[in-house]
Amino acid sequence: MKRSTDPRTQSGGRDIRTIVFAALSLLWVIPIFTALINSFKTNDGIVRGIFSLPVGDDFAAGENYVSALTFGNYPFLKSFGYSVLISTVSTALIIICCSMAAWYIVRVNSVFSKVFYYLCLFSLAVPFQMLMFTLSSTAYRLGLDTPFTIPIVYLGYGAGMSIFMFTGFVRGLPYEIEEAAVIDGCGPVRTFFGVVFPMMSPIAISVGILQLMWIWNDYLLPYLVLDITKYRTIPIHVQYLKGSYGSVDLGASLAVIIMSLLPIIIVYAFCQKYIVKGIAAGAVKG
Amino acid sequence: MVKNSGIRRAIRLWAPLFILPAFVCFVISFVIPFGQGIYLSFCEFNIPKDAAWSGMDNYTAAFADPSFGRAMLNTFLFAVVSVIVINVPAFFIAYFLSGKFKGVNLFRTAFFVPNLIGGVVLGYIWSMIFDGILRYFGTYLIASPVYGFWGLVILVAWQQIGYMMIIYIAGFQSVPTDMLEAADIDGATRSQTLFRVILPNMISSISVCVFLSLTNGFKLFDQNLSLTGGAPIKTLENGMQVNTTELLALNIYNTYGINRHWHGTAQAKAVIFFLIVGGVSLLQQYLTNRERKIKPAKHTDAKEGKQK
Numbered sequence: 022m023k024r025s026t027d028p029r030t031q032s033g034g035r036d037i038r039t040i041v042f043a044a045l046s047l048l049w050v051i052p053i054f055t056a057l058i059n060s061f062k063t064n065d066g067i068v069r070g071i072f073s074l075p076v077g078d079d080f081a082a083g084e085n086y087v088s089a090l091t092f093g094n095y096p097f098l099k100s101f102g103y104s105v106l107i108s109t110v111s112t113a114l115i116i117i118c119c120s121m122a123a124w125y126i127v128r129v130n131s132v133f134s135k136v137f138y139y140l141c142l143f144s145l146a147v148p149f150q151m152l153m154f155t156l157s158s159t160a161y162r163l164g165l166d167t168p169f170t171i172p173i174v175y176l177g178y179g180a181g182m183s184i185f186m187f188t189g190f191v192r193g194l195p196y197e198i199e200e201a202a203v204i205d206g207c208g209p210v211r212t213f214f215g216v217v218f219p220m221m222s223p224i225a226i227s228v229g230i231l232q233l234m235w236i237w238n239d240y241l242l243p244y245l246v247l248d249i250t251k252y253r254t255i256p257i258h259v260q261y262l263k264g265s266y267g268s269v270d271l272g273a274s275l276a277v278i279i280m281s282l283l284p285i286i287i288v289y290a291f292c293q294k295y296i297v298k299g300i301a302a303g304a305v306k307g
Numbered sequence: 308m309v310k311n312s313g314i315r316r317a318i319r320l321w322a323p324l325f326i327l328p329a330f331v332c333f334v335i336s337f338v339i340p341f342g343q344g345i346y347l348s349f350c351e352f353n354i355p356k357d358a359a360w361s362g363m364d365n366y367t368a369a370f371a372d373p374s375f376g377r378a379m380l381n382t383f384l385f386a387v388v389s390v391i392v393i394n395v396p397a398f399f400i401a402y403f404l405s406g407k408f409k410g411v412n413l414f415r416t417a418f419f420v421p422n423l424i425g426g427v428v429l430g431y432i433w434s435m436i437f438d439g440i441l442r443y444f445g446t447y448l449i450a451s452p453v454y455g456f457w458g459l460v461i462l463v464a465w466q467q468i469g470y471m472m473i474i475y476i477a478g479f480q481s482v483p484t485d486m487l488e489a490a491d492i493d494g495a496t497r498s499q500t501l502f503r504v505i506l507p508n509m510i511s512s513i514s515v516c517v518f519l520s521l522t523n524g525f526k527l528f529d530q531n532l533s534l535t536g537g538a539p540i541k542t543l544e545n546g547m548q549v550n551t552t553e554l555l556a557l558n559i560y561n562t563y564g565i566n567r568h569w570h571g572t573a574q575a576k577a578v579i580f581f582l583i584v585g586g587v588s589l590l591q592q593y594l595t596n597r598e599r600k601i602k603p604a605k606h607t608d609a610k611e612g613k614q615k
Contacts, residue, residue, distance in 0.1 A: 036408045043410060045400075046417035052465070053420070055439075056432045071439035114328075122329035129318050137330060144337050146588035148526050150559045151581040154574060155340035155347065158355050163335065177336025180329050209321045238425025240529050241560075256427045260533060263431060271435075278428055285423045293416070300470065301477045 053282075060085055060275035067271045081272055089276035093262050097277055100258040103168045105284075107243065107254060108236040111175035115183050116229050118176055120221055123187030124213060128199075138188060144181035149241060152178075157245040168252050171243065175236055183228050190224040191217075227299035230292055237285060255281045348574040353567040365575035374549045375576055378558035385459065385554060386524030392464045393471055393520045398513070400468065401475030402501070415476070418469035426466075426529025433462045434534050449538040455552030462530055467523065471516045478512030479505065510598065518591040525584050528556040537561060555580050 058075060059067050066079025073079065090097050126134040156174070160166055165174050194217065202212045218225075240256035249257060259281065262274040289296060318325065343355060348365055350358035369375055404415050421429065437448040437458050448454050482505055490500045531537070537550030537557055550561065559580060562573035 038403055038406070039409045042403070042414040046414045049417050049465070050420065052432055052436055053424075055436055059435070070442075071435060118328040118332070121325040125318060125322060125325040129315050129322070131319075134326075137326070137333075140333070140338065144333075144341075146585045147337075147341060147581055148556065148577075148584045150528070150556050151344050151577045152337065152340040153560070154563060154570070154577075155343040155355060156336060159335060159339055159343075165335075173332050174336050176329065177332030177334070180333040181337065184329065203317065209318045210324070213325070234423065238428075238529075240425065240427045240532075256425050256529075259425075259431055260427050263434075263533065274431070275435075278431060281428060282424060286420075289420075289423055297419075297473055300473045 056275050057279055060272060060279045062272060064270065064272050067275075085270075085272035085276040086280070088270065089273040089280065092270055092273040092277070093258065095253055095258060095261070097258065097280065100253040100255050101281070103252055104237060104254040107168050107171055107175070108233055111172040111179070111236050112229050112233045114172050114176045115179045115232050116225050119180055119183035119228070120187050120218060120225060121213065122180070123184050123191050124217055126184070126188055127191040138184070141181040141184045145185065153241065153245055156242075160246045166246055166248050168247065171246055174242070174246055175232075178242065179232050179235070183232065186224060186228050187221070190221060194220055223298075226292075226295045230296050230299045233288075234285070234296075344574060345578060347571065348578045351568075351571050353570060361571065365571040366579075368572040369575045369579065372562075372572065372576075373543060373547055374553065374558055374562075377549050377551065378553045378555045381456070381553060382525060382555045385456065385527070386521055388460055389463050389467075389524040390517055390520045392460055393467045394513070394516055396464070397468045397471035397516065398475055401472045401479060402505075404472065405476045405479035415469075415472070418472055420469065421466045422470050424466075426527075427533045429462060429466060430530045430533025433458065433465075449535050449552075452539060452541075452551035455535040455538070459527075459531060459534055459552070462534060463524070463527065466530075467520060471520065474516050474519075475509070475512055478509045482508045511595075514591070514594060514598065518587070522584060522587055525587065526556060527554055528560070531557045532560075555583075 055071055059071055061075040061081055061083075062073075062079045063081040063084075066073065066075065066081070069079070075081065122137070126138050156178075160171075160174050165171060198216060198220070199212055202216045207215065238256060239254075240260060243252075243254045244257050244260075247253070247257075253261070259274075259278060262269070262277060347355060347358055349360060349362060351361040351364070352358040400418060404411055404418075424432075434448055437454070441447050441450075441454065446454075448458055486504055486508070487500065490504045495504070531552070531554050535552045537553035539551055541549045541551050543549060550558070553561065555576075559573055559576045562569050562576060
């Protein structure tokens, strides 16, 4: 901010800060590049030293990526598919159901909505370890232990944070617009989906991205809830690579990791602006 | 106001549609597990159905377990160290990256990217890197608890500095421009501007980031599990085994995994863990409320400082 009024920085030419931060940024992404480079090396090459380039005998071309598809007693594409299914369906459910609930909580000022709101706030302070055993047994009893039903668990567990964020936003929405819609003959359902929800889209995107990132990377909840002999997500898949004793195929493991990073990097490239906004919005909660 | 209550009545008619899906799921995934979790911490059980009341036995057992004490110590140390190691660099990186110069967006992205990666994957990547580096010194990551602890600190700093940086940048950008201009005109030096104008305006960003990194530190699990998994194991004189790099969350998880006789103890540990994390959140709530009351005074403070 101050800098914009500082004439020295408006030259646009070479700036000492550009050079310093270019070096620092390169240093910062080295771990990711190390993983990328080693995913193209043979296992012998990786063992010899992780900071050498994939050249000569060490170069494995795409072999690691081919074996990564079947490596680890579970097909990678299957865990990839389940991850996509679980995170997208859960996020969609959370956005729709929590925005509706938040609207109700704000507009209908009843004891019930107050209790629900404070329960949501309270749930933010409860660590997952407190719930993990009882949650997984409840989910098992109710048959929520498949990728098709686990979004219900995610909706319930993500509701605290999402409803908190949505209610904060709905409080700032003008009441008159809804009133006008009702006078024009809209029922609550049409008022919500036709008028209120479109106004909520900025916060809906922020909530959606925060939840999507969390669910995509979540390890413990699906591990405890799902029947992992049948269903695995990417984080479970990765954890099992390390857990499988005997000859660990390092190259293939790294190939799995690189492939698991691709979708999230692509999403980031398209939604960078919203991710940054979402963090600023979510940070209010702390 | 009459119409107001009209729409309220209309919504109430449709209430089940609006609130029930979220509420029912919330009850299933939070209210029931939470209530049952508290109850089971006072029981001896294998599965929730066969719970038998055992009073405070589980809590006594939890505190008597040396691995729990070790994990508690590890967690407090880790949380405090990580707050400092994350926030100081994040603040200064954000200070520079909230300016405008060539490549600034690219640099912000570079610092933020680690946050896109899940904790399990991060742990995997870093255990490979640490092992690769330590190999040159003829050792490896899980050879010593010291490596494991500082390895985890480095990993978490690398991951979260970029996240806190985003929050700090938002804070820097909301410092009122007129204050900065006034400081500039009055001939304040760069460090005077930073400490007397910018810093007082950054208190709320700082408290958000400090508490966020503090609770993250207390709750850390995935990275701990996949980096060292608690190794190396130390055997005590009485034959009990302690995982030396275990944090509380992982300790609770591992306690569940021992056998059915430990389930109650694990749940009691979880309740204690909840009380600690909840206490930190309450403290944050209290300080934030107090800060809000003081805030107007701070603004005039900053203005006076600038006018001198």
